[in-house]
Amino acid sequence: MPPTSPVRRTLAALVASAALLGAAAVPAGAAPHAASAARAGYGDPARLAHQKAVTVQVLKGVFERGDSKVVDRFVRPDYIQHNPLAPDGAETLKNLGAAVHQQFPDAEYRVQRVISEGDLVLVHSNVVMVPGTRGTAVFDIFRFQGGKIAEHWDTGQNVPDTTANGNDMFSTVSWPRTSQPGPGFLTAYNKKLVVTAFDQLIVKKDLSALDRYWAPGYEQHNPTIANGVSGARAGLGAYFKAAPQLKVEPKRVIAEGDLVAVHSHYIPAPGERGQAIVDLFRVQGGKIVEHWDVIQDVPATSANDNTMF
Secondary structure, eight states: OOOOSOOOOTTHHHHHHGGGSOOOOOOOOOOOOHHHHHHTTOOHHHHHHHHHHHHHHHHHHHHHHOOSHHHHHHEEEEEEEOOTTSOSSHHHHHHHHHHHHHHOTTOEEEEEEEEEETTEEEEEEEEESSTTSOOEEEEEEEEEETTEEEEEEEEEEEOOSOOSSSOOSSOOOSSSOOSSOOOGGGHHHHHHHHHHHHIIIIISOOTTHHHHHEEEEEEEOSTTSOSHHHHHHHHHHHHHHHOTTOEEEEEEEEEETTEEEEEEEEESSTTOOOEEEEEEEEEETTEEEEEEEEEEEOOSOOSSSSOOO
């Protein structure tokens, strides 16, 4: 939804120098290996659970402990990177972890919610490099191949001092107040609803979609927009008016239970680089009841040739 300007800069210098640094060797944790799950004969729910467990272990292992072994165990050597600050390859990830841990030994990757569908995992986190600071709101998306992480996209945004709605960028406000995704049998229905609603409201800029697909008490976590359908109508209306040539290109959708994420390229006007945005929606009773997002400007240059999408 409407972009704001702050972007993640904390790790830029570290990523730029990561290739020059060695990786720390901290023992990996005890998340199950894909082959073990396969041998046990578990079905798709077990595979999705495994992907989520591995993803969290890799994120926390790399950024909290500088763990190189967790990368060797769970990340493919030909790892494809879409973060514009980082080159491809598992070795870069290991070196980055070592650099971060050396400079920020108390860094925390505070995972808020995790969903998985197919070969994709989405993680919503508050990354705090220095204790006592608000840190960064981050969405990471990982693609698995052969039980290991093969590809990564992300968006990051600095957490502001205050918000227009009184909600932080991470909590669950709608009932029930849980960060866990709802029942899996709702995934297909909720995904179809959000895809349709997103297309009508954001891609086609039809504000009347708010009346059809959004609950009146809609809870907003974008720090610049007020709560409720009225807040969304005012915020989006102003945004569409300010960017009449806005083009939004959805790239991938990940859903589990009542949570549906849309990863998109927002282009305010032709020729602009635009923003990489992940919108995460919660659906209850056939209506969208809550929304989180993270917004990052697409930079002019990148350390890899893959784009942010």
